[in-house]
Amino acid sequence: MAKIKKFLYVNRKAPYGTIYALESLEVVLIGAAFEQDVSVAFVDDGVYQITKGQDTQGIGMKNFSPTYSALGDYEVTKIYVEKASLAERGLSQEDLLDLKYEDEDDDWAEKDSIRLVSRAELADIMEANDVILSF
Amino acid sequence: MTMLHTVNKSPFERDALTACLSMAKKGSSVLLIEDGVYAAMQGTRFEDQVTQAKAEVKLYVLGADLKARGMAAERIIDGIQVVDYGGFVDLTTEHDTVQAWL
Numbered sequence: 001m002a003k004i005k006k007f008l009y010v011n012r013k014a015p016y017g018t019i020y021a022l023e024s025l026e027v028v029l030i031g032a033a034f035e036q037d038v039s040v041a042f043v044d045d046g047v048y049q050i051t052k053g054q055d056t057q058g059i060g061m062k063n064f065s066p067t068y069s070a071l072g073d074y075e076v077t078k079i080y081v082e083k084a085s086l087a088e089r090g091l092s093q094e095d096l097l098d099l100k101y102e103d104e105d106d107d108w109a110e111k112d113s114i115r116l117v118s119r120a121e122l123a124d125i126m127e128a129n130d131v132i133l134s135f
Numbered sequence: 136m137t138m139l140h141t142v143n144k145s146p147f148e149r150d151a152l153t154a155c156l157s158m159a160k161k162g163s164s165v166l167l168i169e170d171g172v173y174a175a176m177q178g179t180r181f182e183d184q185v186t187q188a189k190a191e192v193k194l195y196v197l198g199a200d201l202k203a204r205g206m207a208a209e210r211i212i213d214g215i216q217v218v219d220y221g222g223f224v225d226l227t228t229e230h231d232t233v234q235a236w237l
Contacts, residue, residue, distance in 0.1 A: 014145050017170035045145050051205035058199030090178020
Protein backbone atom coordinates (compact mmCIF):
# COMPACT_ATOMS: atom_id res chain seq x y z
CA MET A 1 0.00 0.00 0.00
CA ALA A 2 1.18 3.48 -0.82
CA LYS A 3 2.43 5.65 1.99
CA ILE A 4 -0.32 7.52 3.76
CA LYS A 5 0.23 11.21 3.25
CA LYS A 6 -0.71 14.01 5.58
CA PHE A 7 -3.15 16.36 3.90
CA LEU A 8 -4.07 19.76 5.31
CA TYR A 9 -7.01 21.71 3.92
CA VAL A 10 -6.74 25.42 4.65
CA ASN A 11 -10.02 27.35 4.59
CA ARG A 12 -9.87 31.15 4.47
CA LYS A 13 -13.19 32.16 2.93
CA ALA A 14 -16.65 32.80 4.35
CA PRO A 15 -19.42 30.40 3.23
CA TYR A 16 -22.11 31.27 0.63
CA GLY A 17 -20.50 34.42 -0.80
CA THR A 18 -18.24 32.23 -2.93
CA ILE A 19 -18.22 28.51 -3.78
CA TYR A 20 -14.85 27.84 -2.07
CA ALA A 21 -16.22 26.64 1.27
CA LEU A 22 -18.56 24.06 -0.25
CA GLU A 23 -15.93 22.86 -2.73
CA SER A 24 -13.40 22.47 0.07
CA LEU A 25 -15.80 20.43 2.17
CA GLU A 26 -16.44 18.08 -0.75
CA VAL A 27 -12.74 17.61 -1.41
CA VAL A 28 -12.08 16.97 2.29
CA LEU A 29 -14.67 14.19 2.28
CA ILE A 30 -13.17 12.69 -0.89
CA GLY A 31 -9.68 12.77 0.61
CA ALA A 32 -10.93 11.11 3.78
CA ALA A 33 -12.61 8.35 1.77
CA PHE A 34 -9.18 7.51 0.30
CA GLU A 35 -7.90 6.88 3.82
CA GLN A 36 -5.38 9.66 3.88
CA ASP A 37 -4.42 11.46 7.07
CA VAL A 38 -6.62 14.53 6.78
CA SER A 39 -6.56 17.70 8.88
CA VAL A 40 -8.66 20.79 8.29
CA ALA A 41 -7.79 24.34 9.28
CA PHE A 42 -10.10 27.35 9.51
CA VAL A 43 -8.37 30.73 9.55
CA ASP A 44 -9.33 34.33 8.69
CA ASP A 45 -12.87 34.42 7.18
CA GLY A 46 -12.75 30.62 7.05
CA VAL A 47 -13.86 30.53 10.70
CA TYR A 48 -17.26 31.77 9.52
CA GLN A 49 -17.79 28.40 7.77
CA ILE A 50 -18.36 26.56 11.04
CA THR A 51 -20.58 29.02 12.91
CA LYS A 52 -23.63 27.58 14.64
CA GLY A 53 -27.20 28.32 13.65
CA GLN A 54 -26.83 28.76 9.89
CA ASP A 55 -30.24 28.85 8.21
CA THR A 56 -30.14 29.42 4.46
CA GLN A 57 -33.85 29.07 3.69
CA GLY A 58 -34.13 32.80 3.06
CA ILE A 59 -31.35 32.91 0.44
CA GLY A 60 -32.32 29.77 -1.50
CA MET A 61 -28.94 28.05 -1.12
CA LYS A 62 -28.11 24.70 0.41
CA ASN A 63 -27.04 24.87 4.05
CA PHE A 64 -23.99 22.63 4.06
CA SER A 65 -22.94 23.41 7.63
CA PRO A 66 -24.50 20.22 9.11
CA THR A 67 -22.05 18.22 6.99
CA TYR A 68 -19.11 19.43 9.11
CA SER A 69 -20.56 17.38 11.96
CA ALA A 70 -20.09 14.24 9.82
CA LEU A 71 -16.33 14.78 9.47
CA GLY A 72 -15.68 12.80 12.66
CA ASP A 73 -17.33 9.74 11.10
CA TYR A 74 -14.90 10.04 8.18
CA GLU A 75 -12.02 10.01 10.66
CA VAL A 76 -11.33 13.68 10.11
CA THR A 77 -10.65 14.41 13.76
CA LYS A 78 -8.12 17.24 13.63
CA ILE A 79 -9.90 20.52 13.03
CA TYR A 80 -7.72 23.53 13.73
CA VAL A 81 -9.31 26.94 14.32
CA GLU A 82 -7.07 29.99 14.55
CA LYS A 83 -7.81 31.95 17.73
CA ALA A 84 -7.04 35.50 16.61
CA SER A 85 -9.33 35.09 13.60
CA LEU A 86 -12.22 34.34 15.96
CA ALA A 87 -11.35 37.23 18.28
CA GLU A 88 -11.17 39.92 15.60
CA ARG A 89 -14.61 38.80 14.39
CA GLY A 90 -16.17 39.04 17.85
CA LEU A 91 -16.55 35.25 17.95
CA SER A 92 -15.63 32.59 20.50
CA GLN A 93 -15.64 28.80 20.37
CA GLU A 94 -19.19 28.87 21.76
CA ASP A 95 -20.32 30.38 18.46
CA LEU A 96 -18.94 27.41 16.53
CA LEU A 97 -20.46 24.01 15.74
CA ASP A 98 -19.76 21.42 18.41
CA LEU A 99 -17.66 19.05 16.30
CA LYS A 100 -16.91 15.66 17.86
CA TYR A 101 -15.37 12.31 17.00
CA GLU A 102 -15.25 8.91 18.66
CA ASP A 103 -11.72 7.84 19.57
CA GLU A 104 -11.28 4.16 18.64
CA ASP A 105 -8.05 4.00 20.68
CA ASP A 106 -9.90 5.14 23.79
CA ASP A 107 -12.97 2.87 23.94
CA TRP A 108 -14.79 5.12 21.43
CA ALA A 109 -14.89 8.01 23.87
CA GLU A 110 -16.46 11.11 22.34
CA LYS A 111 -13.89 13.88 21.98
CA ASP A 112 -13.76 17.42 20.59
CA SER A 113 -12.39 17.71 17.07
CA ILE A 114 -11.83 21.45 17.26
CA ARG A 115 -8.43 22.56 18.49
CA LEU A 116 -7.88 26.28 18.95
CA VAL A 117 -4.42 27.28 17.78
CA SER A 118 -2.40 30.47 17.37
CA ARG A 119 -1.09 31.66 14.01
CA ALA A 120 2.38 30.41 15.00
CA GLU A 121 1.03 26.98 15.91
CA LEU A 122 -0.88 26.82 12.63
CA ALA A 123 2.33 27.67 10.78
CA ASP A 124 3.99 24.65 12.43
CA ILE A 125 1.03 22.45 11.51
CA MET A 126 1.28 23.60 7.88
CA GLU A 127 4.97 22.72 7.84
CA ALA A 128 4.27 19.26 9.27
CA ASN A 129 1.95 18.28 6.42
CA ASP A 130 2.92 16.67 3.07
CA VAL A 131 0.22 18.30 0.97
CA ILE A 132 -1.62 21.58 1.57
CA LEU A 133 -4.77 22.40 -0.33
CA SER A 134 -5.98 25.99 -0.07
CA PHE A 135 -9.51 27.25 -0.39
CA MET B 136 -30.33 63.43 -4.57
CA THR B 137 -29.84 60.45 -2.30
CA MET B 138 -27.90 57.32 -2.98
CA LEU B 139 -28.22 53.75 -1.77
CA HIS B 140 -24.89 51.97 -1.44
CA THR B 141 -24.71 48.19 -1.25
CA VAL B 142 -21.68 46.30 0.10
CA ASN B 143 -21.50 42.56 -0.51
CA LYS B 144 -17.93 41.69 0.55
CA SER B 145 -16.56 40.74 3.95
CA PRO B 146 -14.66 43.72 5.38
CA PHE B 147 -11.90 41.31 6.41
CA GLU B 148 -11.27 40.14 2.87
CA ARG B 149 -11.85 43.22 0.72
CA ASP B 150 -11.83 46.97 1.26
CA ALA B 151 -15.28 47.53 -0.29
CA LEU B 152 -16.79 48.69 3.00
CA THR B 153 -13.94 51.09 3.77
CA ALA B 154 -14.09 52.50 0.24
CA CYS B 155 -17.85 52.85 0.43
CA LEU B 156 -17.81 54.61 3.79
CA SER B 157 -15.06 56.95 2.61
CA MET B 158 -17.24 58.19 -0.25
CA ALA B 159 -20.82 57.81 0.99
CA LYS B 160 -22.24 61.31 1.45
CA LYS B 161 -24.08 62.45 4.52
CA GLY B 162 -27.70 61.39 4.33
CA SER B 163 -27.13 58.46 2.01
CA SER B 164 -27.86 54.86 2.96
CA VAL B 165 -25.63 51.78 3.11
CA LEU B 166 -27.14 48.30 2.86
CA LEU B 167 -24.95 45.35 3.86
CA ILE B 168 -25.72 42.17 1.90
CA GLU B 169 -24.15 38.72 1.31
CA ASP B 170 -20.70 38.54 2.97
CA GLY B 171 -21.00 42.27 3.70
CA VAL B 172 -23.32 41.45 6.62
CA TYR B 173 -20.37 40.44 8.82
CA ALA B 174 -19.57 44.15 9.17
CA ALA B 175 -22.88 44.62 11.03
CA MET B 176 -21.82 42.42 13.93
CA GLN B 177 -20.74 43.63 17.35
CA GLY B 178 -17.21 42.93 18.51
CA THR B 179 -15.47 42.82 15.14
CA ARG B 180 -12.34 44.76 14.25
CA PHE B 181 -14.58 47.03 12.14
CA GLU B 182 -17.10 47.91 14.84
CA ASP B 183 -15.65 51.39 15.55
CA GLN B 184 -15.55 52.27 11.87
CA VAL B 185 -19.17 51.19 11.38
CA THR B 186 -20.30 52.95 14.55
CA GLN B 187 -18.67 56.20 13.39
CA ALA B 188 -20.36 55.88 10.00
CA LYS B 189 -23.78 55.86 11.67
CA ALA B 190 -23.44 59.60 12.32
CA GLU B 191 -23.34 60.28 8.56
CA VAL B 192 -25.29 57.51 6.84
CA LYS B 193 -28.20 55.23 7.54
CA LEU B 194 -27.15 51.60 7.85
CA TYR B 195 -29.20 48.56 6.91
CA VAL B 196 -28.46 44.84 6.79
CA LEU B 197 -30.29 42.11 4.90
CA GLY B 198 -31.82 39.68 7.40
CA ALA B 199 -31.79 36.59 5.17
CA ASP B 200 -28.01 36.93 4.65
CA LEU B 201 -27.42 37.29 8.40
CA LYS B 202 -29.53 34.23 9.12
CA ALA B 203 -27.87 32.11 6.43
CA ARG B 204 -24.49 32.80 8.05
CA GLY B 205 -25.64 32.04 11.59
CA MET B 206 -25.21 35.69 12.61
CA ALA B 207 -27.80 36.54 15.28
CA ALA B 208 -29.81 39.72 14.70
CA GLU B 209 -29.54 40.39 18.46
CA ARG B 210 -25.78 40.79 18.07
CA ILE B 211 -25.72 43.43 15.37
CA ILE B 212 -24.43 46.91 16.15
CA ASP B 213 -27.05 49.12 17.72
CA GLY B 214 -28.79 51.37 15.20
CA ILE B 215 -28.38 49.16 12.15
CA GLN B 216 -31.79 48.26 10.77
CA VAL B 217 -32.53 44.73 9.57
CA VAL B 218 -34.53 44.59 6.33
CA ASP B 219 -36.02 41.72 4.32
CA TYR B 220 -36.00 41.44 0.50
CA GLY B 221 -39.13 43.64 0.35
CA GLY B 222 -37.27 46.24 2.39
CA PHE B 223 -34.34 46.00 -0.06
CA VAL B 224 -36.75 46.80 -2.91
CA ASP B 225 -38.23 49.70 -0.93
CA LEU B 226 -34.75 51.11 -0.33
CA THR B 227 -33.93 51.01 -4.03
CA THR B 228 -37.13 52.88 -4.88
CA GLU B 229 -36.69 55.45 -2.11
CA HIS B 230 -33.24 56.45 -3.37
CA ASP B 231 -32.42 58.05 -6.69
CA THR B 232 -29.51 55.79 -7.54
CA VAL B 233 -27.88 52.59 -6.35
CA GLN B 234 -24.13 52.17 -6.14
CA ALA B 235 -22.93 48.59 -5.68
CA TRP B 236 -19.50 48.31 -4.02
CA LEU B 237 -18.14 44.97 -5.17
